[in-house]
Amino acid sequence: MESWVRALIDIVRRSLETNSLPIPMDKSNCTEWARELNIPRGGDTIIYTSCMYQMAPMINQLVPWIEKVRGTPLTSLAGFLSRFAGLVIKPNRADIDRANNIMRSIVKALQRAGVSFGYLYEDEPYSGALLYELGAVDQFREYFEERVLKTFEKYGVRRVITIDPHTHYVLTNVAPKYFKLGFEVINYLDLLRNIRVKPKFSGEVVIHDSCLYARYLGKYDVYRAILDNAGVRHVEDPLITGKDTSTCCGGPLESLSPGLSRDIAKIRIQNLARLSRTVVTVCPICLANLSRNAEGAVQVLDINEVVEAE
Amino acid sequence: MEVSPPPNWNIAIERAKSSNIPSVYEILRRHPYLIDLAKELRKAKEEVIRNFDYYIDLTRKSVERIGGRFYLAERPEDAREIVGKIVGTGKIVVMSKNNVATETGLRQYLQSLGNEVWETDLGEFLIQIANEEPSHILAPALHMTKERIAQVMKERLGIDVPPDPVAIAQRAREFLRDKFLRAHVGITGANAIAADTGAVLLVENEGNIRMTSILPAVHIVYDGIEKIVPTLYHAMIETLVQAAYAGLYPPTYVNLTAGPSSTADVEMFRVSPAQGPKEFHMVLIDNGRRRAAKDPVLWEILLCIRCGRCSMHCPTYWAVGPRFGKPPYTGPMGIPWTAVTRGIMEAGPAAMLCTHSGNCKEVCPMGIDLPKLILHIKSEYLRQVLKR
Incomplete structure (x- = not known):
């Protein structure tokens, strides 16, 4: 465990230094969705993607690679290899297009909600969530202060709209423990909840809760209300989709212990499949990890692929 | 390094989950006062944790007042030695499930002194004979399927038993009954220890704790200092809350022990022992807790x-x-x-x-x-x- 943990944190830190992302990936993938949308650069209010949806396609390619490298003598070379991984491993084009479509759908919803916002494009920093979740708290604090806070200060950001639970959790529950944040944080689901939405999908679904949204951020009812507003029927079972009982997709362990991450995903998929063949996720990490392990038992869709702003 | 579960774990845990999880929700729905009791218990336990030294001392005085002996052990080896001196050698010792005994390696230590030591909780007994480690804080043999248990009982004790929970319990009872009757010392843990009275509360369903604490002449309570609660009232609450959240409510037995057995039936003069133990010892361990x-x-x-x-x-x-x-x-x-x-x-x-x-x-x-x-x-x- 020790040597792999060291190697992994080393990869994450080196990667953050070189391309400002926790994984070796071409940073241009983060901003591709915004082409031709004419979103202003910077501004009082910004959408903060933290490149989470955009990284998912690359994560799907990387995890099997990590599984191979882990536990082999290559571990000691992990830092070295990580720099080349970005050149060798390429995300799947269909996955990229899918992530970009989800991003555009979110933007459209925000516009319908009457919010005007900017975007930091290639200057947008990653939140540092992975460092914190791995337990590298000191490294997280250093990173967050240096990269996230300074960038937001430089752009004079006063209001941040988050679109994923990990980034939202970092900004509302973690960073304020260490820093005084000069900006307000809003989650896009709270905006989406108050606008007219329509279904993009016909049929019953089961919701796979994000652990963070459901149990740490009090949003268990928010995305349910959005599906209700769109008239999408979601099957519930108190022992599978309850606030206490809905469990992890395995995502947080995908880098540290890919095998365990997969086992956890499979247990979750098995339980969800008892309720519906269509699983709706509200987090890009859940989307990636469940999809990668679904093996045809269920289809996994992001909430933005199931409902859209009218 | 990937981590993998013990063999057949997925079958065992699925069976346990499907029976335990709904039970707890049903118990809490049926008896909603338990949720309030849990909140009250938390406050009482916080009070002890904030003032450990005071409550340990109060417990000591209370135990001595009711005719027991009290020992505070700093490290695992200290705790083991205290018990070793009480037990001696060549004895039969029966134990009820006790995580602190596992934490400190008590059973192996007493065996090394030349004692015959038996776990009497069915799950703990099964992992003792299988020579395995406990897999769940409450159900130590959770990882063993009934098929595996039947196999272990045959191999280790020569007992033929079908892979059936009823038959397994029956055979284990027959085997252990003889040990209970011959045991010199019974060692239990504690669900809660009341600082105001020195009383120990233990919750169970099998009946093995009751026998462990009553049949042998010497009863040793062996647990961590965090089991102390301010009063007997709180100790009672803890047994109810623990049983409920473990999914076994009402518990079949709640045992209260406050000192050695005694009688005042002859001329109203209180003498000890009567039917139960003549000695009552309480060994509490710190091991990092304070x-x-x-x-x-x-x-x-x-x-x-x-x-x-x-x-x-x-x-x-x-x-x-x-x-x-x-x-x-x-x-x-x-x-x-x-x-x-x-x-x-x-x-x-x-x-x-x-x-x-x-x-x-x-x-x-x-x-x-x-x-x-x-x-x-x-x-x-x-x-x-x-x-x-």
Whole structure:
């Protein structure tokens, strides 16, 4: 465990230094969705993607690679290899297009909600969530202060709209423990909840809760209300989709212990499949990890692929 | 290094989950006062943790007042030696399930002194004869399927038994009944210890604790200092809350023991013993607990009442079982307990496997913020690892 943990944190830190992302990936993938949308650069209010949806396609390619490298003598070379991984491993084009479509759908919803916002494009920093979740708290604090806070200060950001639970959790529950944040944080689901939405999908679904949204951020009812507003029927079972009982997709362990991450995903998929063949996720990490392990038992869709702003 | 569960774990845990999880929800729905009792208990336990020395001293005085002997052991070896001196050698010792005995290696120590020592809780008995480690804080043989149990009883004790829970319980009862009747010493743990009276409360369903604490001439209570609660009233509450959140409510038996047995039936003169033990000893162990009480994060685990519900709701535990933690302390509560009793470096590798799904915190009767404690252990562990 020790040597792999060291190697992994080393990869994450080196990667953050070189391309400002926790994984070796071409940073241009983060901003591709915004082409031709004419979103202003910077501004009082910004959408903060933290490149989470955009990284998912690359994560799907990387995890099997990590599984191979882990536990082999290559571990000691992990830092070295990580720099080349970005050149060798390429995300799947269909996955990229899918992530970009989800991003555009979110933007459209925000516009319908009457919010005007900017975007930091290639200057947008990653939140540092992975460092914190791995337990590298000191490294997280250093990173967050240096990269996230300074960038937001430089752009004079006063209001941040988050679109994923990990980034939202970092900004509302973690960073304020260490820093005084000069900006307000809003989650896009709270905006989406108050606008007219329509279904993009016909049929019953089961919701796979994000652990963070459901149990740490009090949003268990928010995305349910959005599906209700769109008239999408979601099957519930108190022992599978309850606030206490809905469990992890395995995502947080995908880098540290890919095998365990997969086992956890499979247990979750098995339980969800008892309720519906269509699983709706509200987090890009859940989307990636469940999809990668679904093996045809269920289809996994992001909430933005199931409902859209009218 | 990937982590894998014991053989047949997925079958065993699925069976356990499907019976235990709905039971607890049903018990709480049927008896909603238990939720209030749990809140009241948390406050009482916080009071003791904040003032450990005071309550340990109060417990000592109360135990001595009721005719018992009290011992406080700093380290595992101290605790073992105290018990070793009470027991001596060449004795038959019966034990009821006791995580602190596992924490401190008590059974093996007493065996090494030349005693015949038997676990009498069915689950603990099964892992004793299989020579395995416990896999769940409350159901130590959770990882063993009935098929495997039948096989172990045949191989280790020569007992023929079909893979049927009823038959397994029957054969174990026959085997252990003889040990109970011949035992010199009975060692139990404690669900709660009342500082105001020195009374010990133990909750159970099998009846083995009652026999362990009554039949032999000597009864030793062996547990951690965190079992102390201010009064007998709180101790009663703890037994009810623990049983309910473990999914076994009402518990079949609640045992209250306050000193050696006695009678005043002859001329109203109180003499000891009567039918029960003539000696009552209480050995409480610190082993990192008072240090933890002062830790701004880890202190909270001392509230744990060992119901094991967090494990039943933990996705990592579902996947790898007792490999998530270090026996006897496995599952979400096991990570901080391992840190308290064995240190951060022992708890760290398991802590890294936590997905912070947060179910454990939601279902904990004491509302312990387990994900926060585990993250703290991760970060302290990484500080050490990254320094090397």
